[in-house]
Amino acid sequence: MKTICLILALIGSTLHAANAALDLSKQKLGKAPKGFTAKVAGEGKAGKAVVREGQIPAIIGGDKIKGRLLEVTGGGKNANHYTLIMLDALAPNDFSGSVRFRIIGGNIMPVAGIAFRAQDEKNYYLLAIKPADTRLYWSVFEKGEAVKGRRDNAILPAPGGWHDLKFSAKGNALKWSLNGRNQFITYDPEKVPDFRKGKIALWVRADTRAEFAHFELLNPAEILAKRHAEVLRRVARTDPRVLSLQLVARTAPVKALKIIGSLNAAEVGQPAHADCAKVMDQNKNFHGRKKDVAVVTLPLRDKNGKIIGAVRMRLRSPVGTEKRRDITRATVLTKQIQRSFPDSKSLFQ
Incomplete structure (x- = not known):
């Protein structure tokens, strides 16, 4: 019983640290967010994240709501450069998350998304969108390279460019919903790098600029x-x-x-x-x-x-x-x- 209580306490403390970082109302405008660390995979230096204020459209209706967001800018012009703005706190092994995000710039290959169950900046799972091709990708990165994955070639429109992503992980079952379109995968641990725990990160490719808002992370x-x-x-x-x-x-x-x-x-x-x-x-x-x-x-x-x-x-x-x-x-x-x-x-x- 003491062991179980200790595990629950550790889950609660790590999630509390994550939620404190995700509460942008307590972060300083114009500054890098506390509780995150910029990581890079590939050539060049890591990009950066800055706390901003902006107008975020409501999911239902056309109203815009003023709120805080994280603006992430990639740090390289090579297509194989990846910037990860990683939460310092370890995420729960099984979790549910949600985020709103949009791509606002980038010349090389504008792609942005969420990395999760990250072991480090080179080993993680990724959900990312490439608006130019109206595609969503689930990818497995191992040693800095995408080694497995699948794609959805028909993502639904995003009002004002703001995509609504909900995602969850439970064991080897992964689920996500992008703009109301539901997808899932149960991967084979014998054939796919099997990450059962790790960190969460905002992810952009090359020189992509993206805004992330309403980031939520929940334990079971x-x-x-x-x-x-x-x-x-x-x-x-x-x-x-x-x-x-x-x-x-x-x-x-x-x-x-x-x-x-x-x-x-x-x-x-x-x-x-x-x-x-x-x-x-x-x-x-x-x-x-x-x-x-x-x-x-x-x-x-x-x-x-x-x-x-x-x-x-x-x-x-x-x-x-x-x-x-x-x-x-x-x-x-x-x-x-x-x-x-x-x-x-x-x-x-």
Whole structure:
């Protein structure tokens, strides 16, 4: 148990360091970002990265949002020169990431993307786009050369040139989505250099100039919490009376109940309210009231009716509202949540 706790602590500390570097609001404008190191593979010196402000188009709609970004400029004019702006912190072995980026310059071969599970500047996996050919490449670099890979010859348009890349790695299964188009690969460790851990880097080729924004990196626990939050937000939007919504379960049979999902991210991982245990153990609904707010806790059931967790919510409810009406409203919301979790396994995947 001590070993497991130590591993979790190390994952948390490295990810905290990575997220601190990715939070550009705390970086100095016009300066090289802290928490990153410029690396180079090939002839010449490494390029550079500078924190800037710019207008970034929203993914949905045509509005532009002012925000901070990293402008990366390649350091060489040779097509086999690669600049990597590498996060100093080690990424989780399994992770989910996302980034918005666009190419704004370059004369030799404008190509940009994300390197991940990087052992160093010469050994890594790469997702990169070459806008001139409307192609996306997944490549495996070993000793500074691309030795394996595949390409997508029909990438979707990017509004304002800003590409939206989501990517994840779990074992030897890699997934990515570029501008809404999903791709995946499960590589054979016997035939492909098998990198199961490493660092993340912003990557450009030759003298390419590119802007990167909204860079996010999540470990498995954070991926799960984000998925739970998405389900809860979707359900909460169906009823304006919802003030708070928590998803509660045991992470192991003998463990205490924890909040595994919430509209308030700060609550995730905290001990659940005592009513949640009563709901699960006694198979009962619990109702309370604080002035014009009803607090309702209901069991969460799998597709076969077995209790696998609990849902606790606060609802706007004028004084005098019947308890039965509050529970009926809460039941409707809980059934919507249950559709996303057909069994206990689905709560943790």
